[in-house]
Amino acid sequence: CSPGGGTLPLQCHPTPSKEPVPAFSPAVCQPNRLPAKLHLQPAELCQAGDVYTQEKFKPQANQQTLLIINGDLEKEKQRLQNILVTGKDVVEHKVKQTLVQTKEEEIPEPDRFEELVNEVQERREFLAEMEVLGQGKNYQSIILTEISQ
Structure with a gap:
């Protein structure tokens, strides 16, 4: 039965369950082209170089x-x-x-007291730099609170 209460249609178009596969064309293969003129060297030139000489073995010293x-x-x-x-x-x-x-x-181990003194000094220097740049008011309360702790 259909949702409206009527009868089902007598003919319907078939619907595929799979997506249609696009036609696949094989890739065109191009043969590798060789250079027009090969660059060959005579054997005497190859043997004259250091290509065929073997290096002397030099062991690396390890811990043992x-x-x-x-x-x-x-x-x-x-x-x-x-x-x-x-x-x-x-x-x-x-x-x-x-x-x-x-x-x-x-x-x-660094002395804890010296660490604290250095941190306080760094904060005071930072506050002085900010005051020179005109930003001292923004950081003054924060830095003084950190120093008091």
Whole structure:
């Protein structure tokens, strides 16, 4: 039944469920064109250059080779033995921990009082600069409130 209560039409036009696919034209392939004249060089010219000479191998020094060169050969042997026995590089972790500890000891903590004095001084300098530029009234209450805290 139709919404108006009448009968359904006897004939209807079919509606496709899919969108019509546009006609696809294959792309026109153009063959690669070779240059009109090939630039070939004689074999003597190619061999005369440094293209066929092999560079001498120069190994880069890493941490292990530097240890061996500097005379820490016994320490390196012990480290490798520990790796074979335990499967872990225990000595290396201790070295890293001592390096971190020495870095922490070298950097003294800044005094909190000095930090506060520096911050107050920076705010006063900023307020003075704003007053020179004619904007002191806008920032004066804010800066004085920050300094009092």
